[in-house]
Amino acid sequence: MAKKIQSVKGTRDLLPPATRRWAAVEEIAREVFGSYGYGEIRTPLLEHTELFVRSVGEATDIVGKEMYSFDDRKGRSLTLRPEGTAGIARAFVQHAMGSSGLPIKLFCIGPQFRYERPQRGRYRQFHQIDAELIGDPGPTSDAELLLMLVRFLERLGFDELTVLLNTVGDEASRGAYREALVDFLEPLRDRLSGDSRRRLESNPLRILDSKVPVEQELLEAAPRLDDYLNRESGDHFEAVRRALDGCGVAYRIEPRLVRGLDYYSRTVFEIVAEGLGSQDAIVGGGRYDGLIEELGGPAVPAIGFAIGQDRLIDILPEAFDAGCSAEPPVHLVAAGEVDPVALLELGEELRTAGLAVETEVGGRSVKAALKRADKAGARWMVLAGEDELGRGEVALRDLALGEQIQVSRETAIAKIKEKE
RNA sequence: GUGAGCGUAGCUCAAUUGGUAGAGCCCCUGGUUGUGGUCCAGGUGGUUGCGGGUUCAAGUCCCGUCGCUCACCCCA
Numbered sequence: 001m002a003k004k005i006q007s008v009k010g011t012r013d014l015l016p017p018a019t020r021r022w023a024a025v026e027e028i029a030r031e032v033f034g035s036y037g038y039g040e041i042r043t044p045l046l047e048h049t050e051l052f053v054r055s056v057g058e059a060t061d062i063v064g065k066e067m068y069s070f071d072d073r074k075g076r077s078l079t080l081r082p083e084g085t086a087g088i089a090r091a092f093v094q095h096a097m098g099s100s101g102l103p104i105k106l107f108c109i110g111p112q113f114r115y116e117r118p119q120r121g122r123y124r125q126f127h128q129i130d131a132e133l134i135g136d137p138g139p140t141s142d143a144e145l146l147l148m149l150v151r152f153l154e155r156l157g158f159d160e161l162t163v164l165l166n167t168v169g170d171e172a173s174r175g176a177y178r179e180a181l182v183d184f185l186e187p188l189r190d191r192l193s194g195d196s197r198r199r200l201e202s203n204p205l206r207i208l209d210s211k212v213p214v215e216q217e218l219l220e221a222a223p224r225l226d227d228y229l230n231r232e233s234g235d236h237f238e239a240v241r242r243a244l245d246g247c248g249v250a251y252r253i254e255p256r257l258v259r260g261l262d263y264y265s266r267t268v269f270e271i272v273a274e275g276l277g278s279q280d281a282i283v284g285g286g287r288y289d290g291l292i293e294e295l296g297g298p299a300v301p302a303i304g305f306a307i308g309q310d311r312l313i314d315i316l317p318e319a320f321d322a323g324c325s326a327e328p329p330v331h332l333v334a335a336g337e338v339d340p341v342a343l344l345e346l347g348e349e350l351r352t353a354g355l356a357v358e359t360e361v362g363g364r365s366v367k368a369a370l371k372r373a374d375k376a377g378a379r380w381m382v383l384a385g386e387d388e389l390g391r392g393e394v395a396l397r398d399l400a401l402g403e404q405i406q407v408s409r410e411t412a413i414a415k416i417k418e419k420e
Numbered sequence: 421g422u423g424a425g426c427g428u429a430g431c432u433c434a435a436u437u438g439g440u441a442g443a444g445c446c447c448c449u450g451g452u453u454g455u456g457g458u459c460c461a462g463g464u465g466g467u468u469g470c471g472g473g474u475u476c477a478a479g480u481c482c483c484g485u486c487g488c489u490c491a492c493c494c495c496a
Binding site for chain 1: 422449487489491496
């Protein structure tokens with residue numbers, strides 16, 4: 001036997017019927033996001049490595065150790081996208097999308113890649129649903145984006161999810177705070193973990209959400225970010241909260257929430273879920289006012305989020321499946337010496353009438369066909385034998401009741417439709 | 421990248437102190453020359469993840485490797 005080839009580590013096949021949930025989630029995303037004026041964008045899976053280094057940030061784990069990168073035949077360094085925002089921002093700049101008026105609202109559904117050790121809720125190929133609102137600096141946009149996110153999750157049947165909210169201030173505020181935090185932590189250097197010590201230089205804010213208990217204690221006395229917010233940043237956050245309160249969006253302020261990507265400014269947020277083990281973040285996002293300019297575009301502010309589709313689908317409420325299960329098709333079966341073309345034609349006739357039809361072309365016994373139809377949960381079987389075809393009729397069997405009648409094709413179609 | 425646990429039929433799992441692999445489900449066929457869900461009978465399906473070692477003998481013990489799972493880290 002030849003050696004079997006299996007899927008690449010950290011990637012997985014999504015098989016039917018599970019794919020129905022995926023498609024249903026995506027349909028609902030298109031519908032909900034569409035109702036807020038968002039248009040779908042599809043960016044390449046492959047980008048120049050440079051894009052992520054410049055946007056996500058050199059000091060981040062994503063760029064530092066998780067990128068799925070390789071050289072192409074001409075020696076150019078390419079990377080399978082590890083997140084969605086960078087590519088969308090790149091496309092915005094490349095196509096001068098701002099020239100047709102701002103803001104631009106976009107969403108993107110598709111796979112992302114990170115070279116990590118797989119575990120539950122973490123795969124090398126995973127899937128995100130991104131939404132980005134580009135070109136409006138106002139807190140009302142922040143609130144509307146979050147509102148849309150919450151509505152989407154509600155549509156899927158989630159009702160217990162809470163948005164964790166924080167602000168990391170604008171660049172000036174963050175700069176001032178960063179200095180204060182480093183001044184505070186520097187004398188305590190010896191008591192910090194290796195990771196945190198490294199971050200003292202590269203990305204001090206990330207130390208804030210360290211999970212090391214000792215560090216948590218040390219941080220109790222650390223300067224607080226909100227004391228360093230300038231007037232503008234403070235007002236912005238205040239306005240976001242007021243808008244969310246007004247719309248009845250539940251959130252919890254999480255002062256330690258900072259986010260792993262360099263490009264965030266001001267509003268940042270996250271949603272974590274129960275029952276997912278340690279990979280429990282299902283949504284992350286925030287404002288990125290400097291990113292587009294950083295990528296050579298105009299100085300245009302933006303805000304967005306990414307939903308982890310794999311994790312989301314993992315914890316979808318039970319009731320969700322009922323809503324996306326399809327009506328099992330009518331089973332069309334030949335009995336005896338029947339011209340296969342006549343069977344195919346009959347199938348087409350039923351489909352033209354709007355029915356879903358599964359044709360049993362296996363040439364096996366009627367008994368076997370019935371078993372299959374039964375297992376598929378079908379309600380109807382249309383049986384076409386020599387006798388029936390000769391008279392222009394079919395045998396219509398109601399599998400639920402076990403009743404069978406000889407009727408014309410038209411009558412059969414009418415009967416099936418009537419009971420649907 | 422680090423650590424731990426686990427790899428036996430398509431799936432879920434057995435196999436005693438090492439003694440040449442078995443069940444249930446699924447699938448196929450028949451019991452019904454064209455009739456399901458129950459039942460009965462039969463059948464297909466395995467180089468025990470892969471490679472090496474110890475042994476008279478390895479699914480079982482040892483080493484390596486690959487994969488899966490979980491945790492750390494990080495994040496979606």
